[in-house]
Amino acid sequence: MKHKAFILFLIIGVCLLFAPGCKKNKPPDKPDKPAGRTTVAKNAPNEYTTKAHDPNNDEIRYIFDWGDNKTDTTDYLPSDSIAKATHAWADTGTYEVKVRAQDAKGALSNPSDGLEVKVVVNQPPNKPSVIGLPFGQPNIRYTFKTVVTDPEGDSVRAKFFWGDGRTPTWTNYYRSGDTIQDTITYTTEDTFMIKVIAQDNFGNISDTSSPFTFIVSAGAWSYITNEEFISSPALITDANRVTGIVIGCSDGYVYCFDTLGNKKWTYPDTANWTGASFYSSPCIGPDGTVYIGDEEGKLHAINPNGTLKWTFLASNDFNSSPAINATGDRIYIGCSNDTLYAINTADGSPAWKYPASAEISSSPVIANDGAIIFGEESDSGNVYILNPDGSLRHKFSALAPIVSSPAISGSKIYFAADTLFYALDT
Known part of the structure; x- marks a missing residue:
């Protein structure tokens, strides 16, 4: 009996001797209360x-x-x-x-x-767009902007994707409708496609903007003609690369240059030159077709290589620039003969025409639902909203001639007449 007690005492002693080296594992402490949006x-x-x-x-x-x-x-x-x-x-x-x-x-x-x-339930911000210069030089800081609106008026921020592989970052939050900007310095000559997205303070993210083309070139270039340029240029792109810069001139030609200033083509060729000036700016279809009107009432569709695709003849001059719908199968242009024309892009045939009350010198715009909006130069200052089939959806009188083009953001139309600035629903 004494022998058993001695063995038990020995075992207890050994356990006590080694106990300090055999710590019991303790679980982690209770974590902090989670932090984040509520x-x-x-x-x-x-x-x-x-x-x-x-x-x-x-x-x-x-x-x-x-x-x-x-x-x-x-x-x-x-x-x-x-x-x-x-x-x-x-x-x-x-x-x-x-x-x-x-x-x-x-x-x-x-x-x-x-x-x-x-x-x-909360809606994401409306799809933004990039605002900035189309050309720049290496190693110079440029500012690009966007105006972000949110359906519920939530605070918004933006993230610009610069097209050169760098990691984009979010801006600070701003009020809905404010202008948000960011800066970039490119170090190489190239053509960059800049995009932007927006996020509201609930975490909802907008659709990505359409790409904005920014051309970086160390050397500036120029081209001299015998007459003045009144038209603004437009860009032909292919796989998000600029393949041509197109501009109409009052000398009766449409010119296309590459990004280094080399002339790619001139339209029309000398044998078919009529001398009709191009005052309106061109627009470019999804397939690279150039659409531009001249002072003698002819709308020209020019292939990306500078050859003629078709023409459409109206009874008076085109000072308004054309607009093309989202599917690229129809183009809209206002004429000095008080008419807005809808033209099929496949062959230049008229789809329909809408009679306004006065000359149309500003360019139409197209809403997300396909509605066509334009103004006229009458004293009534009518702004027309047409359905895609050419029927009238709504007409608003600004009581002053409309000489500038409207702008669209979501379901809102913005335009100016005389000393007043308007916002209308589509």
Whole structure:
């Protein structure tokens, strides 16, 4: 009996001797309450953060419970490091976000305090566009802008994609409708396609803008004609690369240059020259076709190589620049004979025409739903909104001649007449 007691006493002594070297693993402390937005938009990704301490200084991973029967687990991080996770809720409602920490030995912490998140229906900002110079030189800083509007009037920010591979960054937040800008310095000669997106303060992201072409060239160039240029240039692009710069001249020619200033073609060729001046600016179709009107009432469709595709003849001069619809199968142009024409781009045949009350010298614009908007130079200052089939949807009188083109943002039309600036719904 004494022998057994001695053995038991010896075992207890050995355990007590080595106990300090056999520490019990403790689970991580309760993580901090998650930090992040408390009101978010449905289906919009948002980031949340937390951190925790591990008594044994073990690495920790974090299990985010989003309150919608979904969880996300991070990689292992050093104790006291900030953990991040992103989530988008598919349904509206109120959710409680909690986090647990787990060390490398599998020990789990208690859940964190919950963060209440309200998920609401919210629309993303309207599709923005890039505003800036079309040409520049290397190693000079240029500013590009965008105007971002949000359907609910939420605060918005923008991110410019510069087309040269660099990582884009978000701007600060601004009020809906404010001008947002960012700057860029290119170091090489090339043609860059700049795009921009917008995000509201709920995390919703807009559609990406159409590409804006910015040509960087070290050497400026010029071309001299015998008559003045009144027309503005337009760009022919192919796979987001500028392949031609087109401009009409009052000498009766349309010129096309490459980005280095080399003349690619002149339209018409000398044998068919009529001397009719080109005062309006060209527009370019999706296939690279150039559309431009002259002072004798002829609308010209010019192939990308400078050859004639077709012409359409009206009874008076075209001072208005044409506009082409989203599908590229119809072009619209106003004439000095008080008529807006819709022309089929395939063959130049008229689709329909709409009689205004006076000369149309400003260019039409096309809304997202295909509506055509233009103004006339009468004292009534009528602004017409036509359906794609040529029927009248709405007419507004500004009581002063309309000589400038309207602008469209979402469902709003903006235009000026005399001393007044207007905003109308389409």
